[in-house]
Amino acid sequence: MTSKKDMLDVLRHSRHDWLNVIQLIKGYLALERYDRIEEVLEIAIQQALNESKLSNLSIPNVSCYLLTFNWLQPPYTLEFEVMGEVTDLQSIEQELESLVRAAADLFKAHCSLERENHLLLTFQLFPDFLRLTFDFQGKLCRLEELETALKxxxxKREDSFELREEECVFSVCFEKK
Structure with missing residues (x-):
């Protein structure tokens, strides 16, 4: 963060997100939907754990980008999960950031606004490498153009690739240096 204004903006967005969770819980309490309250709490806890793990991977540019992505109201929501033991990924941050931003921009340019769209990024941490999986669900347009751009x-670094109108799934492995 470069200024107090930036810090206040981050705090404002974070407070807004947590107020949404609290309002959901309050609404379900009023409706006596205790099962839904437990579900909302579990989702919030899992999200906070994933945010914590992501923040501890020593990839601040990637972390900030992913943690604030949905605040800019893109044409799809982005969610991420971090699986495995937290490790230092600083040595591959530049390569990782380049891929994440490029793929996110391609999905922005090729997703239809007619449907709800969602991108799940999964960080699978292994002792010697990271597997990053992109799982887009929604509606994609101009598939041939998207496929060419993604390739x-x-x-040719992906270890699997699947592209259809309703989804795009691929994984990329990064060796830790």
């Missing part, structure tokens, strides 16, 4: 971004 260019991935440069």
């Amino acid at each position: 260019h971004v991935l440069q």
Whole structure:
């Protein structure tokens, strides 16, 4: 963060997100939907744990980008999960950031606004490498153009690739240096 204004903006967004969770819980309490309260709490706890793990991977540029992505109201929601033991990924941050931003921009440009769209990024941490999986669900447009652009971004590094109108799933492995 470069200024107090930036810090206040981050705090404002974070407070807004937590107030939404609290309002959901309050509404379910009024409706006596205790099962839904437990579900909302479990989702909030899991999200906070994933945010904590992401923040501890020593990739501040990637972390800030992902943690604030939904605040800019993109045409799809982004969610992430971090699986495995937290490790230092600083040595691959630049390469990781380049891929994450490029893929996110391609999905922004090729998703339809007619449907709800969602991107799940899964960080699978292994002792010697990271597998990052992109799982887009929703509606995609101009599939041939998207496939060409994704292949260019991935440069044949993906270990699996699937593209259909309703989804795009691929994984990329990064060796820790």
